[in-house]
Amino acid sequence: MSVHDLEKHFQDTIDAEIKIEPLDWMPDAYRKTNIRQISQHAHSEIVGMLPEGNWISRAPSLKRKAILLAKVQDEAGHGLYLYSACETLGTSREETINDLHSGRAKYSSIFNYPTLTWADIGTVGWLVDGAAIMNQVMLTRTSYGPYARAMVRICKEESFHQRQGFESLLVLSKGSEAQRTMCQDAINRWWWPALMMFGPRDSESTNSDQSMKWKIKRKTNDELRQQFVDMCVEQVKLLGMTLPDPNLKWNEETKHYDFGEIDWNEFWQVVKGNGPCNLERLQARKKAWEEGAWVREAAAAHAAKKQKRADANAA
Amino acid sequence: MKSYIRRFFYGDIPGQETGGAPAPQGPKNDWPLWEVFIRSKQGLDHKHVGSLHATDAQMAIENARDVYTRRQEGVSIWVVKSQDIHASRPEESGELYDPAADKIYRHPTFYDLPDEINHM
C-alpha cells in the first residue's frame, strides 16, 4: 500500500469510530499529536500534585488529611496511566519526563497558581477538577485506544475528586464568617484561571482542526468552556457564593450563560512561564527526579545482581 | 533519510512493516516496563489493565497492587515483562481473522429448530 492508501485507510477507520491501537499504521503527525497531548496531560497530573500536596500536612482534620492524601496519590496514579499510554507510542517515560524538565513539554497552566488557603483545596477540587473532567469525559471517546482506556479509568476516579472538593466547600459555606470569606476569596481567585484551562478561543487554537478530524479531540475549547460555565452557575448557588463576573447572565436566545472576557494577556503570560509558581513547580519536579536518581540506580543494580546470583545458582 | 526502526513496547515486531515515525532514541535508564493483568474477582479471567515500571517481578506485583488495586479492583495479579509479549501484526489481520467470517455454521443461531425444543 502507498502512503496515500494507508492514510485513507487510517481516516476511514477513525470515521467508522474504530479505535487506533499501538501497532496500527498511523500518520507521523497523529503519533506526534498524541504523544504531545498525552504527555502534557500526564505532566499536568504530576505537577498538579504539588499545589494540593502543599496542604496535606496542614489539613484541618484527620478525615480531610486522609481524603487529600488519597486524592493527591490518585493524581500520581493518573500520571502513571498516561505515561503508560504514551509509552505505547514509542517514547519512554524517561524521555517524556526529560521533556518536562527541559521545558520542551508543557503542562496545564492552572497548576502555576498558588494554593493560599484551605478553601483553595476545595475550590481546586470543584473548579479545576470540574473543568478537567469535562475534557476527560470527552477523551474517553478519543480515537487512540490506550489513551481512551486510560481516560476511562481516570474518569472513574476523578468524580470522587470533584465531589470531595465541592463537599468541602459546602462545609465552609455553612461555617463561620471567616470560613465563608475564605471560601468566596478562593472562588474569586480560581474562577478565571479555571476558564482559561479550556485553552485559547477556537478562532485562535492552532491544534484544534486536525485533532477534531482525527477524533483526538471531540469538542472544541469554546464548547467545553460554555458547558462548564453553565454548570458552575447553578452549582455556586448551592454554596450561597458568587462567581466573580459581572457580565454573567442567562441568554434566552442561545440557552446558555453569557460571560465576560477572559484576560488573555494573563493566560499567555502564564503559558510563557510568568505565572506565580512556574519556577517553583518545575524546580520541585526536577529536584525530586534528581534526588531520586541514586534510588532508581540502586534498585536496578540490586535486581541485576540478584538475577546474576540466581543464574549462577542455576548453572 | 529517516530510518524506520521503532522500539516496540509490546512484542517483537520488526519496524519496517508498521507505520509511523521512528521513536526518539533517547537515554534508556527506565526500569523495565511490565504489563499488568488483574482478576477482579474469583471466577473471572485476568484482564489487562495497564502497565508500570519495576526492577523485577516481585516489585512489579507490589507496584501493581499499589497502582491498580487501590479501590479493591482485584484479588489476583499477573505481571509480564512487556518485551516478552509477542503480538500478531495488524497487516496480517486479513489472513488471520477474515477466513472465520463466512463460517456462520459455527454459531448456534445458524440452526433453525422447532420451538418445542428449548435451551439447546
Next chain:
Amino acid sequence: MKATLDYILHLADNALILGQRNAEWCGHGPVLEQDIAISNISLDLIGQARSFYQYAAELKGNGTTEDDLAYLRDERQFRNILLVEQPKGDWAFTTLRQFLFSSYQQLLFQKLTTHDDERLAAISEKTLKEVNYHVRWSSEWVIRLGDGTEESRSRILSALASIWTYTGEMFMPESFETASGIVVTDLETAWKEKIKTSFAEANIDAPENTFMRSGGKKGIHSEHLGFILAEMQYLQRSYPGCEW
C-alpha cells in the same frame, strides 16, 4: 485488664506522626510507582491513628473527638517515640525507619490481638495486615539499598548510624504500658532477630553499644515535634470550634 487512655494515645501518636512524615514524600518520590507506595503507607498510618484516637476519644468521653486529640494537644502531651518525629531524610532513612518501626509494630500488634481489651485487640488485628505489608515493602528496600550501588550502601549505612540511637525507646517500659499489661522489653529479642535476617541480606550490621535516646513516651520530645504540630494544627488553632 483494659488499656489506659495514655497507652491508646501513645499508639495513635506514633502512627499519626510517622504518617505525617511519610506524607511529605507525596509528589516528591524517587519514581512514580514508589511515590504511590509510600503514600499508601502514610494513608494506612493515618487510618491507624484515627482508629486509636476514636477509641481514646470514647474513653475520654465528654464529647471528645478524634480531632480534639490530634489537633488540640501540645508537644508535652504527645506520647509518640522520638524515632517517628525525626525528619524524613533521604529514601534510605525513610525506608529504614519504616522497616525498624513496622517490625516493632508487627510484633506488638501480634501480641495485642489477644489483649483483654477487646477494642484494642480488634484494632490491632485489622492493623496487623497493613503492618505485615509495610514490613515486606520496607525490608525489600533496605535490602535493595544495602546491596545496590556504592552510593546506596553508604547512604543506608549512614541512615543506620543516625537512626539507631532512637530504636531503644521502643523497648523501654513506660508506666502507661505496664498499667495496660504490655511488657515491651519482651519484644526486643524477637525484634533484633527479625531485623537481623533482612540486615544479613542487605549485608549490614546493627550497631552495638549505642547510647539510646528516650523521652518521647514521657512527652519530652526533640525540637522537631513542635514544628510538626505547628504546621499540622494551625487551622484548628487559628479558627477554634469550626467544622471542616
